[in-house]
Amino acid sequence: MHFENIFLPRWIVKQVTLLAFVLVLLASVGFCQQPITIGFTVSKTGALNVDSLEQYRGFELWRDQVNAAGGIKASGKSYKVQFASYDDESNSKRVQQLYTRMILEDKADFLFSPYSSGLTATAAVVTEQYGKIMLTTGAAEGKTYTLGNHYLFQMFAPAPEYLKVALDALKAKDPKATVAFVYEDAAFSVAVVTPAKAYAQQQGFNVVFSEAYAPNTTDFSAILDKVIASKATVMLGGGHYADGSTLGRQLYARKAALKMITLLVAPDSEKWVELGDAGVGVCVPSQWEPQVTAKPQFGPTVAQFDKDYRAKFNAEPSYESAGGYAAGLILQHAIEKAGGIDAAKVAEALNATDATTFYGRTQFATAPNEHGLQVGHSMVLAQWHKDKSGKPVKQVVWPLASKSANLAYPIR
């Protein structure tokens, strides 16, 4: 009896060997691919819903792209990203409970912050205790970073930067302008306007009027009368979408002879188009706009991000969405640099970060009295213009190096 006859045919042996090799290879890849959990809360309900969800979309897009590319790769290992997230109802009451749950029960390796400075400060009390790194997005108020933290890293340029760009643009165009501040009496807008007033005076502008309005204001006629009476030529302020869009409409209806109007947050939303002619000419400080083309050291280009975002969500990316994506990208970069997910090493890598991505430059302060504060990122000033077909479009008008159109001044 021939020896070969008592064994399987040669072609079967070859196939089985090949199959076993493939299985071993897959198993080894699987073994190396560990999950990495990132925890955060989203304001699915409540006042912060719109902005928070846009940020969440940024996180989602980053996660899907990273996982599609085989996960985060560090020191020969591959980490597949998974999320643990809950609705914080736009309320700080439940934030500590949820972040504790994410750390202890969901075993989150890293955290993203809730949307808004107040909620972030509350979450930080818990995350600092457990030495968990938290990248903060949508938390522009700088106070949080002055409280002695070790593991917070801010992605947005801080609140004092918001109106600085508008005042710089104004200084270049009309240094003798008279300025009025009309703003929502809420944490974010007060944190923005207070340093902006000082900066305006420092730049030599005459601040002729300043008044805060209640967050739920719907009738601005009294306050607009005062602005007109003050003979201000420029108005800066606003707060969030609801009040900002109403203020924009009423300013247009009153035909206030203002040469420049800059409002916070609201004009950055794609819903601003609904204001029609009332929205044209209004400026908004922005953390990111697709027209600003930074040459990224890693991650997608601006055009790629813009295209992928539109393809996935059928919507324009806002600066909240870009900030969300960039938070993931910066964390990924730090994990790669640190060679793993050890919190101390990743924190060290984040502290050393000075990188340019599609979102712009990112660098964190490392001094103990302001640790994690964003010091590298610059804001831009965008203004609503009309394109050739008469459709409203947002253009970057400041700084000059990034501009996609000239500042329309006076507006009309």
Add this chain to the structure above:
Amino acid sequence: MILRRPFFWLVLLASALFVFIPLRSNNVLLREDLILVAVAIILASNLNLMIGYTGYVNFGNIIFFGLGGYVGLYLATVRGWNLMLAAVVAGVAVSLFALLFGLAILRLRGAYFALATIGVLEAVQAFVSNFNPWGRATGMYVSFSAYQPLGGAMRALWITYYLIIAVMALSLILSLAIKNSKFGLGLFAIREDEDAAVVLGVNATVYKAIIYSVSAFLPAIAGTLMFYKNGMIDPSIAFELTLSIEAIVMLMLGGQGTVMGAALGGGLYETLRSYLLTSPKLSSFHLVIAGGLLLLVVLFAPGGLIGWLYRLAPRARKVIE
């Protein structure tokens, strides 16, 4: 004598369980769940003194919690006072404020009083939003180093938890003591028919002002402790009308006018909301489910769960007050 009431011992036993169960297992997650339950019970229980005992609907009850948070946090973090002392002083200050306001607005009755309480809430929020020492609209933040006197943030949060459980126990005992006192009888008389109570010799204006003031004391202390634990306070968080309304819903759920009703309503409502929010399958519908359940209670058990229990087993009144 309150010590002879079985419910008094039930309160002590429940509070002891609140302390020992998370402590024994060092279960921080359970602590975080229970602290929200305890705060809900404190708010509902003290609101019950106004709504359940006196018949006055107070939509602005969250003022006491928020103002207490502001006064206490200011004293503890800006002035460097001991946390417990700051909390008690906040309680006294807010009670005095409530007494003065109470003397003015408690001359109103029914819907007029309810509307006035919303007005007071708005006015206080506007004042605090413009008050420089308290950080105006941006509020006050607690530095991480402020937890050092209590042994660091981790230990400070446990201490805050125990203190809040103590305030919860005190709230329930206070409700029980008032319910079984002559003063409480006067309040019930006002609730049933204020004019008749006055004719019978109850000084309604003073009684109402006192209970309004008393109902402010413990929520103000809880406010100090809770905002200290949270690490920050601002007017939009401290004076949120939704929280006032939630406290009223808790009372309706448990059964107003009873001590156990406030505790049960607060505990159940908070547990239900927490569960729905963190449930992977139900989290997207948490508001719908919570709203639907409350609707069922209002339609089929208008006296709340305790009212329903009393109907089923009238003898339960002797133990469950």
